[in-house]
Every structure is written in C-alpha cells, then in structure tokens.
Amino acid sequence: MPNTKVALWVDEMAKLCKPDKIYWCDGSEEEKKRLTQDALKTGELHDLNQEKLPGCYLHRSHQNDVARTEHLTFICTPTKDEAGPTNNWMAPAEAYDKLGKIFDGSMKGRTMYVIPFLMGSWGSPYAKIGVELTDSLYVVLNMRILTRIGNRVWDLLGDSDRFTRCLHARADLDLSRRFICHFPQDNTIWSVGSAYGGNVLLGKKCLALRLASYMGRNENWMAEHMLILGVEDPSGKTTYIAAAFPSACGKTNLAMMVPPPSQTGYKIWTVGDDIAWLHIGKDGRLWAVNPEAGFFGVAPGTNRKSNPNAMASVEKNAIFTNVLKRPDGTVWWEGMDGEVPAEGIDWKGEKWTPSAGTKGANPNSRFTAPASQCPSISPEWENPEGVPISAILFGSRRTHLTPLIYEAFNWQHGTFIGASMASETTAAAQGAVGVLRRDPMAMLPFCGYNMGDYFAHWLKMGALIKNPPKIFCVNWFRQDASGRFLWPGFGENIRVLRWIIERTEGKGSAAESPVGLLPGKNALCLDGLDLSAKDLEQLLDIKRTEWQEEASQIEKFFGQFGDHLPAALGEECRALHKRLRE
Ligand code: SAT
Numbered sequence: 001m002p003n004t005k006v007a008l009w010v011d012e013m014a015k016l017c018k019p020d021k022i023y024w025c026d027g028s029e030e031e032k033k034r035l036t037q038d039a040l041k042t043g044e045l046h047d048l049n050q051e052k053l054p055g056c057y058l059h060r061s062h063q064n065d066v067a068r069t070e071h072l073t074f075i076c077t078p079t080k081d082e083a084g085p086t087n088n089w090m091a092p093a094e095a096y097d098k099l100g101k102i103f104d105g106s107m108k109g110r111t112m113y114v115i116p117f118l119m120g121s122w123g124s125p126y127a128k129i130g131v132e133l134t135d136s137l138y139v140v141l142n143m144r145i146l147t148r149i150g151n152r153v154w155d156l157l158g159d160s161d162r163f164t165r166c167l168h169a170r171a172d173l174d175l176s177r178r179f180i181c182h183f184p185q186d187n188t189i190w191s192v193g194s195a196y197g198g199n200v201l202l203g204k205k206c207l208a209l210r211l212a213s214y215m216g217r218n219e220n221w222m223a224e225h226m227l228i229l230g231v232e233d234p235s236g237k238t239t240y241i242a243a244a245f246p247s248a249c250g251k252t253n254l255a256m257m258v259p260p261p262s263q264t265g266y267k268i269w270t271v272g273d274d275i276a277w278l279h280i281g282k283d284g285r286l287w288a289v290n291p292e293a294g295f296f297g298v299a300p301g302t303n304r305k306s307n308p309n310a311m312a313s314v315e316k317n318a319i320f321t322n323v324l325k326r327p328d329g330t331v332w333w334e335g336m337d338g339e340v341p342a343e344g345i346d347w348k349g350e351k352w353t354p355s356a357g358t359k360g361a362n363p364n365s366r367f368t369a370p371a372s373q374c375p376s377i378s379p380e381w382e383n384p385e386g387v388p389i390s391a392i393l394f395g396s397r398r399t400h401l402t403p404l405i406y407e408a409f410n411w412q413h414g415t416f417i418g419a420s421m422a423s424e425t426t427a428a429a430q431g432a433v434g435v436l437r438r439d440p441m442a443m444l445p446f447c448g449y450n451m452g453d454y455f456a457h458w459l460k461m462g463a464l465i466k467n468p469p470k471i472f473c474v475n476w477f478r479q480d481a482s483g484r485f486l487w488p489g490f491g492e493n494i495r496v497l498r499w500i501i502e503r504t505e506g507k508g509s510a511a512e513s514p515v516g517l518l519p520g521k522n523a524l525c526l527d528g529l530d531l532s533a534k535d536l537e538q539l540l541d542i543k544r545t546e547w548q549e550e551a552s553q554i555e556k557f558f559g560q561f562g563d564h565l566p567a568a569l570g571e572e573c574r575a576l577h578k579r580l581r582e
C-alpha cells in the first residue's frame, strides 16, 4: 500500500494533469498482459509475429521524438552556478511554473499510471525508490523491463518520503513545449512533451544518473555512465571492470562481448550495460551495482557477430522502438544478419523497399529487453553489494589521436583523462552526428550538478578509496589516413582487457609515454590476429604536435569551470604540456 505522502503527491499531480482515471500499477504478470492489450488498442504498441518473437512488440515514436533532446534538458538548482556551465539551467520556480502550465489538463481523457519502481536489486542497501506518474503505456511497459516495479516497492518505502517524484506527460509532443527538468534539491523530475527513451523512462538517465550523481556527491558514492563486466580467465578467476563510453559507442557490445576462439578459456560476464553506482566497500575497494533490470540498447549494427548475446536477449519479451517490421511480422534494422528484406514497414510506419534510399530503422532505434534473458548475464548481477571493481575504463570514439589503450599514472591522472575525454557525437541525442565534443567521463549530458564540482568529487573519492581501481583509456575507433579502422574491435577487445587485468595484478609490461603508460613490446596478446606491425604501431602512436593541440583544447575546455575546476586538474594539464615538450 502506498503511504500517505505518496497518496498526497499523486493527488496533487492528478489535480494538475486532470486525468480521467488513475491506475496504480501492481507489477503483476496479469497486469502486464492487460496493459499490453490496451497498448495494442491505443496504437502505442504494434503486434509482431508471436510465434517467432513471443511476447515482443513494436513501438513507433513520433518522428520529432527519436532521441534525447539535450537542449531541452535542464538542471533546476536554486542558482545557475550549481548547475554549472555544461548544463542548461532554469530556476526551480520558473520551471515549475512553465512546465506546470503545460502539464495543466494534459491528461484529460487519458489515464495516469502510477509506477512504483526500484533502481537497484531487491534488498540492496544502495537501491533507490522512485514513483513515476505517466500517461504513456509505452513508459509503463518499458519501466517494467528496465526497473523493478510493483507493490513490493510500497512495502520497502514504508512510511518514508524518500522516493524520487517523477512526473511525465506526453502532452502534444510539440518540440517548443518539451522540457525535461531535474530538481535535485526536491528529489523531483518533471518531463513533458516527449514519449521517447531517456527523456521519459525517468528511472534511467534522469534518476539513476542526473539525480543520483547529485546524491552520490552528498553521500560519498558515484553514479556513472558505465557498463560493468566480469572477465573470467582460464583459471576461473573473474576480474570486474567498469567502463564509461558516450551513448551509442558500444557499451552494450563490450558488456556482452564473446571472446574469439583464439582466446580459449576467457569468458565475459555481463553485470550492466549502461549505468554503475559505485560505493566504497568494507574492504576499501570500489564496488559496483547495476541499478537497472534491463537493457535499452541501440539496434542498428547489432547482429549475431557483433553481439550474439544481445540478439539472444531480444528473442522474447522485448519491446522494439523505431525498427522496421517485415512482412512476416518479425523485425529488422540496418546491420542485422542475413539479407536485407525486399520490403517492409519502416520506422515511420510507411511502406519501405531497399531502393527507397532511406533507412528502414531509425539510426537510434532501440530494443528493451530484460537483463535476465542475456546468456552472458553474471551470476552476481543482482548481488545487493555489487561486484568489486579492479579497473575503470574511459572510452571514446575518436578516429585520430587517442591510442588503442593506455594506462593512467595514478587516480588523479586518471581523473584528468576522464575529465578531458572527447568523442564524436552519435544519433543517441538530437543534433549533428560525428562532431567531436568534450564529454567528461561520458557524463556531459548526465551530470546533475556543476561538472567542476563533479571532477572534485572524483578526486575526493580517490582519496577515500583505500584500494582504488586502476584507470585506463581505450579507443576502438582509430583509423588510418585512408579512413580504415585499424583495430578489429568487438570480441578481439578481450586482448586489450587481458593487458588491463595483468596491469591490475601488478604484471604486464608498460612503456611510459607523455600521455600515459602504453603496453610494452609484445605485452598485448596478438596471437591469431591478422594485424600488421605497422597497424599496431599506428594504433599506439602518440603524435606530439597533435597532442599539444589537444592539451591546449583541454585547457580551454577546463577554463569555463572557473573556480569550480579543481587545481589538481590544471596541474595535470600543465604536466601533460611539459611531458609533451620534453
Ligand atoms: O535514450 S537513452 O538516454 O536512454 C539512451 C542513451 O542515450 O544512452
């Protein structure tokens, strides 16, 4: 039973949104069946071939609503300074007023669904409770997969008011009336005018990253845009790694990687593919939990070769968003195995043929699937305490400059590497694709407070963790002068992970460079890989003049944080300049 604090808040929000009906989700299987039928009736879901894809459905979003809209996403702290220079800011009173007018009456003729949800596993001391109010069945059915929902949450909450108040309404999907606002001080999220992904599944980026990063700062833990995986070696020992990459840069693929046959005895265990909550354990190590219960993965490019575990995860009980529907009622997207279908209904709901010259699936089309269906899911994935992290990876998509792999000299240097990350933009957010932008720790769109203070929090955590993980930078995307990828990537990335693990064990040779520690000669296992000596050299090459330019760009980027930039990061930047000159 929801407590009176919940009931009062729901009542207040209902008075604002004026739904015809309020429906309290109980999380049962019966409810799932019923709401799925309702969504088929309203057109929020389309049926698929239930023999070939049992329990799977298709959703088509509005054409102006296919990715996160970062320019419409706001951090509403009392002062602009608290939100910092990299976030959009709106004063809380102004935001409540502005959005309140859009929410007002927005659910007339509709149902308001009340979703009690938990981020984190049942019984975890780190789990956080949220309640999302929404008029979208798509949201309800996705939240069922991505989070843990149902009456159990009310029992956990008891009579406490420690729950995140999440309000969402689709309203008219007009871009000029779309806002995603976060109120860290009020533990509140208001999202209106969208019905897509990270804009509206409020447990994910909004709670588990933006608000959680703010909570973590106050409570000495970290909420990061990181996958979590375990690497089991031939002796049966498993080492856990957390890795931050910007959206649509291969986190899901890395988290579910299958090592190639040449790497016998190695196995990857998936703990999470997008978000990590990191706490200091009693043993003085950093431990990671995955607050989510499912995956919201990028569909295009996913196939039996690039990610067989993801393909197996979506065979049943999955929701596909903005993919192509084939005549036999199965789904397709660009880069899927097999032949390109001769015809189909594209993501816009229109008849499509390969000669149409358009994409069948939206470049940011997605699958939502329960993590429990993933063949590589770790036996530890729901461990309430999480898994101990030995290495943190920062990865970006850079066709030039950044080597395949290098190691930070220490935590402070690693924080600098994370803070100075840059990556080429992808279709995960609305805007130009392929433009280089600074994306510190892959958190640029997800940090719920001043990013300068966030860097300081990283440094503070480093001092608090007795046995901190080692920090590395990886780049699978480096190209040669002709634009050819130098590294095969996917399963072959295990070779890089092996060196990383050796380093965390005090083994594996390394060679000092101005930017960090590179693998020593023959330190990367390249057996059975068709990689020329010249390609390897290019993969690990540090071009001093380009790096000098990079260091200047980093300095410039850091400049915007003013007094909020920790002095240590300025020092790291100067030290990099100096090493490059030597
Ligand atoms: O749409 S989401 O924000 O959930 C996915 C992503 O951009 O990583």
Ligand code: MN
Binding pocket: 225, 246, 247, 248, 274
């Ligand atoms: Mn993400």
